[in-house]
Amino acid sequence: MGSPTNAVDSEPPILPFIEGGRLPFDDFHRPSNKPPLSFDSDTNLPLWRRKVDLYLANIPTDLQGPYILSVLSDNVQEVLWVSDLPTTATAASIWNKLEGLYPVSYDRAKSQTTFWNCRQLLEETVEGYANQLTVLVARAFPDAPKDTRDLLVFERFLEGVGDLSTRRRFIQEPPAVLSCAIRLA
Structure with a gap:
């Protein structure tokens, strides 16, 4: 392409299409935004x-495979290639390999502390607070049965609700289940 002042030069190139038609270069797939920082x-x-x-x-x-590989750090790319991941690997195989090589570890003690210290924020709805507790309890107690986790959320909800008069009412007359507590709050 030449000068952008020439109308002919500023148009996107037309590339031949397999079935005899023509496809403008602009119609090819491209990423939707800037790439994230490289993964290390x-x-x-x-x-x-x-x-x-x-x-x-x-x-x-x-x-997507080549795009994913292009946003990995050199160290991670080297680890993948040493682990016999081909350069033509699919996106799914790249993700599987990365998840195997770099597992996510949760600090349960920290998650439990966060859960037990969680209180309803001033601008937070009671539903939002209950949802936040549900997420936190899953991280803090991943091996606990669902009934136990639900009970923990219920207990923490009663103690951490933001409105003082509601909290006092819950202490005097505790609701039976979380959904009832949310409705009463």
């Missing part, structure tokens, strides 16, 4: 993967 061994893989998924939103899954 100390990066949070699930969070980074969500960012990459947004980056690759316009690209079909079968074409």
Whole structure:
């Protein structure tokens, strides 16, 4: 392409299409936004993967492999290639390999402390607070049965609700279940 002042030069190139038609260069798949920072061994893989998924939103899954490899740090690329991952690997095989090499570890003690210290924020709804507790209890007590986790959420909800008069009422006359407590709060 030449000078952008020439109208002919500023148009996107037309590439031949397999079935005899023509397809403008602009119609090819390209990432939807800027790439995330490269992934390195100390990066949070699930969070980074969500960012990459947004980056690759316009690209079909079968074409995502090279894009994923291009946003990995040199160290991580080297680890993948040493682990016999081919350069033509699919997106699914790259994600599986990364998840195997860089597992997410949760600090249960920290998660439990966060759960037990969680209180309803001033601008937070009671439903939002209950949902937040549900997420926190799953991290803090991943091996506990669902009934136990539900009971823990219920107990923490009663103690951490933001409105003081509601909390006093819950202490004097505790509701039977979480849904009832949410409705009363």
